[in-house]
Amino acid sequence: xxxxxxxxxxxxxxxxxxxxxxxxxxxxxxxxxxxxxxxxxxxxxxxxxxxxxxxxxxxxxxxxxxxxxxxxxxxxxxxxxxxxxxxxxxxxxxxxxxxxxxxxxxxxxxxxxxxxxxxxxxxxxxxxxxxxxxxxxxxxxxxxxxxxxxxxxxxxxxxxxxxxxxxxxxxxxxxxxxxxxxxxxxxxxxxxxxxxxxxxxxxxxxxxxxxxxxxxxxxxxxxxxxxxxxxxxxxxxxxxxxxxxxxxxxxxxxxxxxxxxxxxxxxxxxxxxxxxxxxxxxxxxxxxxxxxxxxxxxxxxxxxxxxxxxxxxxxxxxxxxxxxxxxxxxxxxxxxxxxxxxxxxxxxxxxxxxxxxxxxxxxxxxxxxxxxxxxxxxxxxxxxxxxxxxxxxxxxxxxxxxxxxxxxxxxxxxxxxxxxxxxxxxxxxxxxxxxxxxxxxxxxxxxxxxxxxxxx
Amino acid sequence: xxxxxxxxxxxxxxxxxxxxxxxxxxxxxxxxxxxxxxxxxxxxxxxxxxxxxxxxxxxxxxxxxxxxxxxxxxxxxxxxxxxxxxxxxxxxxxxxxxxxxx
Numbered sequence: 001x002x003x004x005x006x007x008x009x010x011x012x013x014x015x016x017x018x019x020x021x022x023x024x025x026x027x028x029x030x031x032x033x034x035x036x037x038x039x040x041x042x043x044x045x046x047x048x049x050x051x052x053x054x055x056x057x058x059x060x061x062x063x064x065x066x067x068x069x070x071x072x073x074x075x076x077x078x079x080x081x082x083x084x085x086x087x088x089x090x091x092x093x094x095x096x097x098x099x100x101x102x103x104x105x106x107x108x109x110x111x112x113x114x115x116x117x118x119x120x121x122x123x124x125x126x127x128x129x130x131x132x133x134x135x136x137x138x139x140x141x142x143x144x145x146x147x148x149x150x151x152x153x154x155x156x157x158x159x160x161x162x163x164x165x166x167x168x169x170x171x172x173x174x175x176x177x178x179x180x181x182x183x184x185x186x187x188x189x190x191x192x193x194x195x196x197x198x199x200x201x202x203x204x205x206x207x208x209x210x211x212x213x214x215x216x217x218x219x220x221x222x223x224x225x226x227x228x229x230x231x232x233x234x235x236x237x238x239x240x241x242x243x244x245x246x247x248x249x250x251x252x253x254x255x256x257x258x259x260x261x262x263x264x265x266x267x268x269x270x271x272x273x274x275x276x277x278x279x280x281x282x283x284x285x286x287x288x289x290x291x292x293x294x295x296x297x298x299x300x301x302x303x304x305x306x307x308x309x310x311x312x313x314x315x316x317x318x319x320x321x322x323x324x325x326x327x328x329x330x331x332x333x334x335x336x337x338x339x340x341x342x343x344x345x346x347x348x349x350x351x352x353x354x355x356x357x358x359x360x361x362x363x364x365x366x367x368x369x370x371x372x373x374x375x376x377x378x379x380x381x382x383x384x385x386x387x388x389x390x391x392x393x394x395x396x397x398x399x400x401x402x403x404x405x406x407x408x409x410x411x412x413x414x415x416x417x418x419x420x421x422x423x424x425x426x427x428x429x430x431x432x433x434x435x436x437x438x439x440x441x442x443x444x445x446x447x448x449x450x451x452x453x454x455x456x
Numbered sequence: 457x458x459x460x461x462x463x464x465x466x467x468x469x470x471x472x473x474x475x476x477x478x479x480x481x482x483x484x485x486x487x488x489x490x491x492x493x494x495x496x497x498x499x500x501x502x503x504x505x506x507x508x509x510x511x512x513x514x515x516x517x518x519x520x521x522x523x524x525x526x527x528x529x530x531x532x533x534x535x536x537x538x539x540x541x542x543x544x545x546x547x548x549x550x551x552x553x554x555x556x557x558x
Binding site for chain 2: 058059061072075078184187203206207210211213
Protein backbone atom coordinates (compact mmCIF):
# COMPACT_ATOMS: atom_id res chain seq x y z
CA UNK A 1 0.00 0.00 0.00
CA UNK A 2 2.74 2.36 1.05
CA UNK A 3 4.78 1.19 -1.90
CA UNK A 4 2.03 2.08 -4.40
CA UNK A 5 1.57 5.48 -2.79
CA UNK A 6 5.25 6.14 -3.27
CA UNK A 7 5.17 4.81 -6.78
CA UNK A 8 2.44 7.21 -7.76
CA UNK A 9 4.27 10.07 -6.07
CA UNK A 10 7.24 9.38 -8.27
CA UNK A 11 5.35 8.22 -11.36
CA UNK A 12 7.04 8.99 -14.64
CA UNK A 13 5.85 12.37 -15.78
CA UNK A 14 5.07 13.74 -19.15
CA UNK A 15 7.59 16.17 -20.52
CA UNK A 16 6.06 19.60 -20.32
CA UNK A 17 6.00 21.83 -23.38
CA UNK A 18 4.64 25.08 -22.04
CA UNK A 19 2.82 27.06 -24.70
CA UNK A 20 4.10 30.60 -25.22
CA UNK A 21 1.72 33.29 -24.11
CA UNK A 22 1.60 37.05 -24.29
CA UNK A 23 -0.06 39.22 -21.68
CA UNK A 24 0.49 41.64 -18.84
CA UNK A 25 2.20 39.13 -16.54
CA UNK A 26 4.27 37.54 -19.30
CA UNK A 27 5.69 40.99 -20.06
CA UNK A 28 6.26 41.69 -16.38
CA UNK A 29 8.20 38.42 -16.17
CA UNK A 30 10.33 39.39 -19.16
CA UNK A 31 11.07 42.77 -17.58
CA UNK A 32 12.08 41.04 -14.33
CA UNK A 33 14.27 38.62 -16.28
CA UNK A 34 16.05 41.34 -18.24
CA UNK A 35 16.63 43.48 -15.14
CA UNK A 36 17.88 40.62 -12.94
CA UNK A 37 20.04 38.89 -15.54
CA UNK A 38 21.34 42.28 -16.67
CA UNK A 39 22.32 43.12 -13.11
CA UNK A 40 24.06 39.76 -12.70
CA UNK A 41 26.04 39.89 -15.95
CA UNK A 42 26.92 43.60 -15.81
CA UNK A 43 27.55 44.35 -12.12
CA UNK A 44 30.84 42.46 -12.17
CA UNK A 45 32.18 44.93 -14.76
CA UNK A 46 31.37 48.12 -12.84
CA UNK A 47 34.38 49.91 -11.36
CA UNK A 48 34.62 51.93 -8.17
CA UNK A 49 37.70 53.88 -7.09
CA UNK A 50 39.77 52.13 -9.72
CA UNK A 51 38.83 48.61 -8.64
CA UNK A 52 35.91 46.27 -9.16
CA UNK A 53 32.84 47.60 -7.34
CA UNK A 54 31.65 44.19 -6.22
CA UNK A 55 34.44 41.74 -5.51
CA UNK A 56 34.67 38.93 -3.01
CA UNK A 57 38.41 38.58 -2.88
CA UNK A 58 38.71 35.15 -1.29
CA UNK A 59 42.51 34.79 -1.70
CA UNK A 60 43.02 38.04 0.25
CA UNK A 61 40.03 37.36 2.53
CA UNK A 62 38.29 40.71 2.02
CA UNK A 63 35.05 41.78 0.36
CA UNK A 64 34.70 44.99 -1.63
CA UNK A 65 31.16 46.34 -1.77
CA UNK A 66 31.17 49.73 -3.51
CA UNK A 67 33.27 52.00 -1.26
CA UNK A 68 33.27 49.56 1.63
CA UNK A 69 35.90 46.96 2.47
CA UNK A 70 34.67 44.14 4.66
CA UNK A 71 36.97 41.77 6.55
CA UNK A 72 36.23 38.38 8.03
CA UNK A 73 35.63 40.22 11.34
CA UNK A 74 32.62 41.85 9.67
CA UNK A 75 30.95 38.52 8.99
CA UNK A 76 28.13 39.59 11.26
CA UNK A 77 27.01 42.12 8.61
CA UNK A 78 26.64 39.31 6.11
CA UNK A 79 24.62 37.15 8.48
CA UNK A 80 22.50 40.17 9.37
CA UNK A 81 21.86 40.75 5.66
CA UNK A 82 20.87 37.10 5.21
CA UNK A 83 18.39 37.40 8.11
CA UNK A 84 16.91 40.50 6.45
CA UNK A 85 16.65 38.60 3.16
CA UNK A 86 14.90 35.66 4.83
CA UNK A 87 12.46 37.92 6.68
CA UNK A 88 11.73 39.85 3.46
CA UNK A 89 10.85 36.55 1.82
CA UNK A 90 8.42 35.78 4.68
CA UNK A 91 6.92 39.28 4.46
CA UNK A 92 6.37 39.25 0.71
CA UNK A 93 5.10 35.68 0.78
CA UNK A 94 2.49 36.54 3.42
CA UNK A 95 1.49 39.63 1.45
CA UNK A 96 1.63 38.53 -2.17
CA UNK A 97 2.16 34.77 -2.23
CA UNK A 98 4.88 33.28 -4.33
CA UNK A 99 5.92 36.34 -6.33
CA UNK A 100 9.51 35.35 -5.52
CA UNK A 101 9.00 32.07 -7.40
CA UNK A 102 7.19 33.63 -10.32
CA UNK A 103 9.47 36.58 -11.01
CA UNK A 104 12.70 36.74 -9.04
CA UNK A 105 13.99 33.24 -8.22
CA UNK A 106 17.21 32.49 -10.15
CA UNK A 107 15.71 29.13 -11.10
CA UNK A 108 12.75 30.85 -12.77
CA UNK A 109 14.83 33.59 -14.36
CA UNK A 110 17.45 31.29 -15.88
CA UNK A 111 14.85 28.74 -16.95
CA UNK A 112 13.02 31.58 -18.69
CA UNK A 113 16.25 32.54 -20.49
CA UNK A 114 16.88 28.92 -21.54
CA UNK A 115 13.26 28.56 -22.73
CA UNK A 116 13.68 31.71 -24.78
CA UNK A 117 16.79 30.30 -26.48
CA UNK A 118 14.93 27.06 -27.13
CA UNK A 119 12.07 29.04 -28.64
CA UNK A 120 14.53 30.94 -30.87
CA UNK A 121 15.94 27.74 -32.35
CA UNK A 122 13.14 25.20 -32.19
CA UNK A 123 10.04 27.38 -32.36
CA UNK A 124 6.85 27.25 -30.33
CA UNK A 125 5.74 24.50 -27.96
CA UNK A 126 3.76 22.60 -30.58
CA UNK A 127 6.65 22.77 -33.08
CA UNK A 128 9.06 21.52 -30.40
CA UNK A 129 6.77 18.64 -29.57
CA UNK A 130 6.64 17.71 -33.25
CA UNK A 131 10.41 18.04 -33.62
CA UNK A 132 11.01 15.79 -30.61
CA UNK A 133 8.64 13.16 -31.97
CA UNK A 134 10.07 13.24 -35.50
CA UNK A 135 12.87 10.90 -36.62
CA UNK A 136 16.41 12.27 -36.77
CA UNK A 137 16.97 14.40 -39.85
CA UNK A 138 19.47 17.05 -40.92
CA UNK A 139 17.05 19.73 -39.74
CA UNK A 140 16.62 18.09 -36.34
CA UNK A 141 20.37 17.60 -35.87
CA UNK A 142 21.00 21.22 -36.83
CA UNK A 143 18.32 22.62 -34.53
CA UNK A 144 19.26 20.41 -31.59
CA UNK A 145 22.97 21.18 -31.86
CA UNK A 146 22.34 24.91 -32.35
CA UNK A 147 20.25 24.92 -29.20
CA UNK A 148 22.88 23.00 -27.23
CA UNK A 149 25.60 25.34 -28.50
CA UNK A 150 23.60 28.38 -27.37
CA UNK A 151 22.85 26.81 -24.00
CA UNK A 152 26.44 25.74 -23.38
CA UNK A 153 27.83 29.14 -24.39
CA UNK A 154 25.33 30.89 -22.13
CA UNK A 155 26.14 28.52 -19.24
CA UNK A 156 29.88 29.09 -19.64
CA UNK A 157 29.33 32.84 -19.71
CA UNK A 158 27.27 32.49 -16.52
CA UNK A 159 30.06 30.49 -14.88
CA UNK A 160 32.65 33.01 -16.05
CA UNK A 161 30.63 35.88 -14.56
CA UNK A 162 30.20 33.97 -11.30
CA UNK A 163 33.94 33.43 -10.93
CA UNK A 164 34.36 37.09 -11.95
CA UNK A 165 32.86 38.08 -8.60
CA UNK A 166 35.71 36.27 -6.84
CA UNK A 167 38.62 36.95 -9.18
CA UNK A 168 38.77 40.43 -10.79
CA UNK A 169 36.70 39.86 -13.94
CA UNK A 170 38.86 41.93 -16.32
CA UNK A 171 41.93 39.97 -15.30
CA UNK A 172 39.91 36.75 -15.64
CA UNK A 173 38.78 37.80 -19.12
CA UNK A 174 42.38 38.48 -20.14
CA UNK A 175 43.37 35.05 -18.82
CA UNK A 176 40.60 33.38 -20.84
CA UNK A 177 41.66 35.21 -24.01
CA UNK A 178 45.33 34.31 -23.53
CA UNK A 179 44.40 30.74 -22.50
CA UNK A 180 46.28 31.12 -19.21
CA UNK A 181 43.36 30.44 -16.87
CA UNK A 182 44.33 28.99 -13.49
CA UNK A 183 43.25 25.48 -12.52
CA UNK A 184 40.69 26.39 -9.87
CA UNK A 185 39.26 29.20 -11.96
CA UNK A 186 38.73 26.82 -14.88
CA UNK A 187 37.20 24.29 -12.55
CA UNK A 188 34.74 26.72 -10.93
CA UNK A 189 33.69 28.21 -14.29
CA UNK A 190 32.90 24.71 -15.56
CA UNK A 191 31.27 23.73 -12.26
CA UNK A 192 28.96 26.74 -12.15
CA UNK A 193 28.30 26.52 -15.88
CA UNK A 194 27.35 22.88 -15.49
CA UNK A 195 25.05 23.71 -12.56
CA UNK A 196 23.35 26.42 -14.65
CA UNK A 197 22.89 24.06 -17.58
CA UNK A 198 21.61 21.27 -15.37
CA UNK A 199 19.17 23.38 -13.38
CA UNK A 200 17.83 25.68 -16.11
CA UNK A 201 18.21 23.52 -19.22
CA UNK A 202 17.57 20.02 -17.95
CA UNK A 203 15.84 19.99 -14.54
CA UNK A 204 13.70 23.14 -14.90
CA UNK A 205 10.38 22.88 -13.07
CA UNK A 206 11.55 19.62 -11.46
CA UNK A 207 13.75 21.77 -9.23
CA UNK A 208 10.68 23.65 -7.99
CA UNK A 209 8.64 20.48 -7.58
CA UNK A 210 11.15 18.11 -6.04
CA UNK A 211 14.21 20.02 -4.87
CA UNK A 212 13.13 23.40 -3.56
CA UNK A 213 12.68 23.67 0.22
CA UNK A 214 10.90 27.02 -0.05
CA UNK A 215 8.15 25.46 -2.17
CA UNK A 216 7.40 23.09 0.71
CA UNK A 217 7.28 25.55 3.60
CA UNK A 218 5.95 28.69 1.89
CA UNK A 219 2.39 27.63 2.70
CA UNK A 220 3.19 28.27 6.37
CA UNK A 221 3.30 31.99 5.55
CA UNK A 222 -0.02 31.88 3.69
CA UNK A 223 -3.34 32.89 5.12
CA UNK A 224 -6.73 33.67 3.61
CA UNK A 225 -5.66 37.23 2.78
CA UNK A 226 -2.56 36.25 0.82
CA UNK A 227 -2.52 37.06 -2.87
CA UNK A 228 -2.77 33.83 -4.87
CA UNK A 229 -3.41 32.88 -8.48
CA UNK A 230 -6.87 31.44 -8.33
CA UNK A 231 -9.65 30.21 -10.54
CA UNK A 232 -13.06 31.67 -9.79
CA UNK A 233 -14.97 28.46 -9.18
CA UNK A 234 -18.30 30.20 -8.63
CA UNK A 235 -18.08 32.04 -11.92
CA UNK A 236 -16.52 29.30 -14.02
CA UNK A 237 -18.46 26.21 -13.05
CA UNK A 238 -20.02 24.18 -14.47
CA UNK A 239 -17.42 24.33 -17.23
CA UNK A 240 -18.08 23.15 -20.75
CA UNK A 241 -17.64 23.97 -24.42
CA UNK A 242 -20.24 26.04 -26.15
CA UNK A 243 -20.83 27.77 -29.48
CA UNK A 244 -19.46 31.29 -29.60
CA UNK A 245 -22.15 33.87 -28.95
CA UNK A 246 -24.54 31.36 -27.36
CA UNK A 247 -25.94 32.16 -23.95
CA UNK A 248 -24.12 30.05 -21.36
CA UNK A 249 -26.82 30.65 -18.74
CA UNK A 250 -29.45 29.06 -20.99
CA UNK A 251 -27.19 25.98 -21.26
CA UNK A 252 -26.64 26.05 -17.48
CA UNK A 253 -22.90 26.66 -18.01
CA UNK A 254 -20.40 28.83 -16.19
CA UNK A 255 -17.82 31.05 -17.88
CA UNK A 256 -15.11 28.39 -18.20
CA UNK A 257 -15.21 27.02 -21.75
CA UNK A 258 -12.83 24.18 -20.79
CA UNK A 259 -10.32 25.07 -23.52
CA UNK A 260 -7.42 23.92 -21.27
CA UNK A 261 -5.29 26.89 -22.31
CA UNK A 262 -4.46 27.48 -18.63
CA UNK A 263 -3.10 23.93 -18.40
CA UNK A 264 -1.14 24.16 -21.65
CA UNK A 265 0.75 27.32 -20.66
CA UNK A 266 1.61 26.11 -17.16
CA UNK A 267 5.35 25.57 -16.79
CA UNK A 268 4.79 23.03 -14.02
CA UNK A 269 1.92 21.33 -15.86
CA UNK A 270 -0.82 21.69 -13.26
CA UNK A 271 -4.51 22.55 -13.63
CA UNK A 272 -5.14 25.70 -11.61
CA UNK A 273 -8.87 24.95 -11.69
CA UNK A 274 -8.28 22.23 -9.13
CA UNK A 275 -7.34 24.90 -6.61
CA UNK A 276 -4.06 26.05 -5.11
CA UNK A 277 -1.31 23.43 -5.44
CA UNK A 278 2.21 23.52 -4.11
CA UNK A 279 3.60 23.07 -7.63
CA UNK A 280 2.15 26.47 -8.61
CA UNK A 281 4.98 28.98 -8.80
CA UNK A 282 2.56 31.91 -9.28
CA UNK A 283 3.99 32.85 -12.66
CA UNK A 284 0.49 33.96 -13.75
CA UNK A 285 0.87 32.48 -17.26
CA UNK A 286 -2.60 30.95 -16.82
CA UNK A 287 -4.02 34.41 -16.05
CA UNK A 288 -2.65 35.77 -19.32
CA UNK A 289 -3.95 32.73 -21.22
CA UNK A 290 -7.41 32.86 -19.70
CA UNK A 291 -7.73 36.63 -20.15
CA UNK A 292 -7.00 36.15 -23.86
CA UNK A 293 -9.71 33.52 -24.12
CA UNK A 294 -12.20 35.64 -22.17
CA UNK A 295 -11.53 38.53 -24.58
CA UNK A 296 -12.27 36.29 -27.55
CA UNK A 297 -15.46 35.03 -25.93
CA UNK A 298 -16.37 38.62 -24.99
CA UNK A 299 -16.63 37.64 -21.33
CA UNK A 300 -15.15 39.85 -18.63
CA UNK A 301 -11.50 39.11 -17.80
CA UNK A 302 -10.38 37.61 -14.53
CA UNK A 303 -11.89 34.14 -14.47
CA UNK A 304 -8.38 33.23 -13.35
CA UNK A 305 -6.81 36.12 -11.45
CA UNK A 306 -4.64 37.24 -8.59
CA UNK A 307 -7.00 37.16 -5.67
CA UNK A 308 -7.25 36.01 -2.07
CA UNK A 309 -9.11 33.17 -0.46
CA UNK A 310 -11.27 35.67 1.39
CA UNK A 311 -12.14 37.56 -1.80
CA UNK A 312 -13.00 34.30 -3.56
CA UNK A 313 -15.31 33.36 -0.68
CA UNK A 314 -16.99 36.75 -0.94
CA UNK A 315 -15.39 38.21 2.20
CA UNK A 316 -13.32 41.33 2.68
CA UNK A 317 -9.54 41.08 2.21
CA UNK A 318 -7.48 42.49 5.08
CA UNK A 319 -4.13 43.69 3.81
CA UNK A 320 -3.02 44.96 7.21
CA UNK A 321 -3.25 42.07 9.62
CA UNK A 322 -1.18 41.00 12.66
CA UNK A 323 1.16 38.76 10.66
CA UNK A 324 1.96 41.55 8.20
CA UNK A 325 2.42 44.12 10.98
CA UNK A 326 4.81 41.83 12.88
CA UNK A 327 6.88 41.04 9.78
CA UNK A 328 6.96 44.69 8.69
CA UNK A 329 8.00 45.93 12.15
CA UNK A 330 10.77 43.36 12.46
CA UNK A 331 11.95 44.13 8.94
CA UNK A 332 12.03 47.89 9.58
CA UNK A 333 13.97 47.40 12.83
CA UNK A 334 16.47 45.05 11.22
CA UNK A 335 17.02 47.29 8.18
CA UNK A 336 17.34 50.39 10.35
CA UNK A 337 19.77 48.65 12.66
CA UNK A 338 21.78 47.34 9.72
CA UNK A 339 22.17 50.78 8.14
CA UNK A 340 23.00 52.37 11.51
CA UNK A 341 25.61 49.73 12.25
CA UNK A 342 27.10 50.14 8.80
CA UNK A 343 27.30 53.93 9.15
CA UNK A 344 28.75 53.74 12.67
CA UNK A 345 31.17 50.98 11.70
CA UNK A 346 34.73 51.94 12.62
CA UNK A 347 37.56 50.28 10.76
CA UNK A 348 39.26 49.44 14.06
CA UNK A 349 38.64 46.97 16.85
CA UNK A 350 40.27 46.00 20.12
CA UNK A 351 40.03 42.95 22.37
CA UNK A 352 41.56 42.95 25.84
CA UNK A 353 42.42 39.57 27.35
CA UNK A 354 43.65 39.45 30.97
CA UNK A 355 46.63 37.30 31.79
CA UNK A 356 45.16 34.41 33.75
CA UNK A 357 48.36 33.38 35.53
CA UNK A 358 48.47 36.11 38.14
CA UNK A 359 46.01 38.68 39.45
CA UNK A 360 48.77 41.22 39.97
CA UNK A 361 52.41 41.47 40.89
CA UNK A 362 54.75 44.04 42.26
CA UNK A 363 56.99 44.76 39.31
CA UNK A 364 59.21 47.52 40.56
CA UNK A 365 59.17 48.94 44.07
CA UNK A 366 56.00 50.86 44.80
CA UNK A 367 54.15 49.78 41.65
CA UNK A 368 51.46 47.14 41.08
CA UNK A 369 51.38 45.57 37.64
CA UNK A 370 48.56 43.75 35.75
CA UNK A 371 49.32 42.00 32.47
CA UNK A 372 47.03 41.84 29.42
CA UNK A 373 47.10 40.76 25.81
CA UNK A 374 45.68 43.35 23.39
CA UNK A 375 44.32 42.16 20.04
CA UNK A 376 44.36 45.11 17.67
CA UNK A 377 42.28 44.62 14.52
CA UNK A 378 42.87 47.06 11.70
CA UNK A 379 39.91 46.79 9.34
CA UNK A 380 40.97 49.85 7.37
CA UNK A 381 42.37 49.79 3.89
CA UNK A 382 45.73 51.25 4.97
CA UNK A 383 48.47 50.80 7.58
CA UNK A 384 48.11 52.61 10.92
CA UNK A 385 50.30 53.17 13.94
CA UNK A 386 48.30 53.22 17.17
CA UNK A 387 48.90 54.65 20.64
CA UNK A 388 47.57 52.77 23.64
CA UNK A 389 46.42 54.65 26.73
CA UNK A 390 44.49 53.63 29.81
CA UNK A 391 42.51 55.55 32.42
CA UNK A 392 40.13 54.92 35.28
CA UNK A 393 42.54 55.02 38.25
CA UNK A 394 44.88 57.70 39.57
CA UNK A 395 48.55 57.20 38.61
CA UNK A 396 47.54 54.56 36.02
CA UNK A 397 49.95 54.14 33.11
CA UNK A 398 50.20 51.51 30.40
CA UNK A 399 53.29 50.12 28.70
CA UNK A 400 53.17 47.99 25.61
CA UNK A 401 55.80 45.93 23.92
CA UNK A 402 56.56 47.39 21.37
CA UNK A 403 55.64 50.88 22.50
CA UNK A 404 53.98 51.80 19.19
CA UNK A 405 51.53 49.36 17.66
CA UNK A 406 51.85 49.16 13.90
CA UNK A 407 49.22 47.07 12.12
CA UNK A 408 48.89 46.56 8.37
CA UNK A 409 45.60 46.82 6.46
CA UNK A 410 43.21 44.06 7.41
CA UNK A 411 45.65 42.56 9.86
CA UNK A 412 45.22 41.47 13.43
CA UNK A 413 48.07 41.85 15.87
CA UNK A 414 48.38 40.66 19.45
CA UNK A 415 50.70 42.57 21.78
CA UNK A 416 51.52 42.37 25.47
CA UNK A 417 50.45 45.31 27.68
CA UNK A 418 51.29 46.10 31.30
CA UNK A 419 49.05 48.41 33.33
CA UNK A 420 50.83 50.00 36.31
CA UNK A 421 49.45 51.85 39.33
CA UNK A 422 51.28 53.19 42.36
CA UNK A 423 50.85 50.98 45.38
CA UNK A 424 48.16 52.53 47.56
CA UNK A 425 46.70 54.70 44.80
CA UNK A 426 43.61 52.52 44.83
CA UNK A 427 41.92 50.47 47.56
CA UNK A 428 42.52 46.72 47.42
CA UNK A 429 40.34 44.62 45.08
CA UNK A 430 39.09 44.81 41.48
CA UNK A 431 38.72 48.03 39.52
CA UNK A 432 37.45 48.80 36.04
CA UNK A 433 39.92 50.54 33.78
CA UNK A 434 39.52 51.65 30.16
CA UNK A 435 41.99 50.98 27.39
CA UNK A 436 41.96 53.51 24.57
CA UNK A 437 43.48 52.78 21.18
CA UNK A 438 43.98 55.76 18.82
CA UNK A 439 45.50 55.93 15.36
CA UNK A 440 48.36 58.47 15.29
CA UNK A 441 47.45 59.74 11.82
CA UNK A 442 43.68 59.85 12.40
CA UNK A 443 42.54 60.73 15.95
CA UNK A 444 38.92 59.94 15.00
CA UNK A 445 39.99 56.33 14.61
CA UNK A 446 39.69 55.43 18.24
CA UNK A 447 38.20 52.59 20.22
CA UNK A 448 37.86 51.93 23.94
CA UNK A 449 37.54 48.68 25.85
CA UNK A 450 37.02 48.09 29.57
CA UNK A 451 39.07 45.62 31.58
CA UNK A 452 39.52 44.61 35.22
CA UNK A 453 42.59 45.60 37.19
CA UNK A 454 43.39 44.08 40.57
CA UNK A 455 45.36 45.57 43.44
CA UNK A 456 46.37 44.04 46.80
CA UNK B 457 -1.61 10.83 -12.40
CA UNK B 458 -4.98 12.16 -13.40
CA UNK B 459 -3.47 14.68 -15.84
CA UNK B 460 -2.14 11.68 -17.78
CA UNK B 461 -5.54 9.98 -17.90
CA UNK B 462 -7.10 13.07 -19.39
CA UNK B 463 -8.04 12.36 -23.03
CA UNK B 464 -7.19 15.86 -24.27
CA UNK B 465 -3.74 15.74 -22.79
CA UNK B 466 -3.08 12.31 -24.29
CA UNK B 467 -3.94 13.54 -27.78
CA UNK B 468 -0.89 15.75 -27.65
CA UNK B 469 1.29 12.67 -27.43
CA UNK B 470 2.68 11.93 -23.99
CA UNK B 471 6.43 11.73 -23.60
CA UNK B 472 8.06 10.18 -20.60
CA UNK B 473 10.07 12.60 -18.58
CA UNK B 474 13.79 11.91 -18.30
CA UNK B 475 13.98 11.70 -14.50
CA UNK B 476 13.36 8.35 -12.90
CA UNK B 477 12.68 7.90 -9.22
CA UNK B 478 16.30 7.05 -8.48
CA UNK B 479 17.53 10.06 -10.44
CA UNK B 480 15.13 12.22 -8.48
CA UNK B 481 16.41 10.80 -5.20
CA UNK B 482 19.95 11.60 -6.26
CA UNK B 483 18.94 15.10 -7.34
CA UNK B 484 17.23 15.78 -4.00
CA UNK B 485 20.12 14.41 -1.93
CA UNK B 486 22.72 16.21 -4.05
CA UNK B 487 20.88 19.51 -4.06
CA UNK B 488 19.91 19.71 -0.39
CA UNK B 489 23.43 18.73 0.66
CA UNK B 490 24.87 21.29 -1.77
CA UNK B 491 22.79 24.11 -0.24
CA UNK B 492 23.86 23.22 3.30
CA UNK B 493 27.50 22.73 2.24
CA UNK B 494 27.51 26.16 0.57
CA UNK B 495 26.22 27.84 3.74
CA UNK B 496 28.41 25.69 5.97
CA UNK B 497 31.65 26.42 4.14
CA UNK B 498 30.76 30.13 3.98
CA UNK B 499 30.33 30.29 7.76
CA UNK B 500 33.38 28.10 8.42
CA UNK B 501 35.73 30.09 6.23
CA UNK B 502 34.42 33.41 7.52
CA UNK B 503 35.97 32.47 10.86
CA UNK B 504 38.77 30.12 9.85
CA UNK B 505 41.47 30.95 7.35
CA UNK B 506 42.28 27.75 5.43
CA UNK B 507 45.97 28.69 5.67
CA UNK B 508 45.93 28.23 9.45
CA UNK B 509 44.48 24.75 8.89
CA UNK B 510 47.19 24.02 6.35
CA UNK B 511 49.81 24.93 8.94
CA UNK B 512 48.54 22.37 11.43
CA UNK B 513 47.90 19.60 8.89
CA UNK B 514 49.95 16.43 9.27
CA UNK B 515 51.58 15.45 6.94
CA UNK B 516 52.12 19.00 5.64
CA UNK B 517 50.16 19.84 2.49
CA UNK B 518 51.71 22.27 0.03
CA UNK B 519 48.41 24.00 -0.87
CA UNK B 520 47.33 27.56 -1.53
CA UNK B 521 44.39 29.31 0.06
CA UNK B 522 42.09 28.78 -2.96
CA UNK B 523 42.81 25.06 -2.89
CA UNK B 524 42.07 25.14 0.82
CA UNK B 525 38.64 26.66 0.18
CA UNK B 526 37.88 24.09 -2.52
CA UNK B 527 38.98 21.14 -0.39
CA UNK B 528 36.95 22.49 2.52
CA UNK B 529 33.81 22.98 0.42
CA UNK B 530 33.96 19.54 -1.18
CA UNK B 531 34.77 17.86 2.12
CA UNK B 532 31.71 19.48 3.75
CA UNK B 533 29.61 18.61 0.70
CA UNK B 534 30.76 15.00 0.89
CA UNK B 535 29.66 14.83 4.53
CA UNK B 536 26.27 16.48 3.96
CA UNK B 537 25.67 14.38 0.81
CA UNK B 538 26.49 11.17 2.68
CA UNK B 539 24.09 12.15 5.43
CA UNK B 540 21.32 13.06 2.98
CA UNK B 541 21.81 9.87 0.97
CA UNK B 542 21.77 7.73 4.10
CA UNK B 543 18.57 9.43 5.30
CA UNK B 544 16.87 8.80 1.94
CA UNK B 545 18.11 5.20 1.86
CA UNK B 546 16.78 4.46 5.34
CA UNK B 547 13.42 6.07 4.57
CA UNK B 548 13.07 4.26 1.23
CA UNK B 549 14.02 0.82 2.50
CA UNK B 550 11.86 0.93 5.64
CA UNK B 551 8.89 -1.45 5.49
CA UNK B 552 6.98 -0.26 8.52
CA UNK B 553 4.89 2.79 7.79
CA UNK B 554 4.26 5.06 10.75
CA UNK B 555 0.63 4.91 11.91
CA UNK B 556 -1.56 7.47 10.20
CA UNK B 557 -2.67 10.13 12.64
CA UNK B 558 -5.76 12.13 11.95
